Amino acid sequence: MTTVLLVHAVSLWRASLACLLSTDARLDVRATDKGGVHASMAECSPDVVVTDLDCPHSLEVLTFMESLRKPAAHAPALMVLARGDRAGDLRRASDAGATGYVDKLGPVDSLCAVVRKVAKGGRHIDESLAFGLLRAADVPLSPRELRVLALAAEGESVTSIASALHLASGTVRNYLAAAIRKTGGRNRLDAIRLSRDFGWL
Structure with missing residues (x-):
């Protein structure tokens, strides 16, 4: 039996995805929102975590998954549902250690099989996402700059971004300034x- 932890902020989509995955008797599916990730991880020790990159708070889920990837630590595999036109999302998922990439706009017939494959240590990327993942390498912003800019895009202040990422406020301002310069923007909003x-954010 493969234990799957499905993380999604939207309850209707979370329930629908859980129902779809549960059609495979070899998958033990647990579902939660971002707030329940820590408790669910401790309770069920999942083999694979599945999340939607369009989902609100997906960045926080990716950051949490990345924090688990320490030497000698056993971390679950990470599989993401994504779109090919969002290179920034694909890059963040790659940085977080994702080994499964499924096109959320594609057919669902093989979804359960892909989950099992990724959970067992395999890798998978839908052909429709491959070009987007290659484009992700061309993103001029560093992963940290993207994270800071993404939080700024959600309306977070410099102080709250610094607190969330455990950085000094001056460091956050430097990252924002670098992001503005690299994107060619006139200011933070333009960046x-x-x-x-x-498609970087």
């Missing part, structure tokens, strides 16, 4: 707009 246009 956010350009990054969204290019």
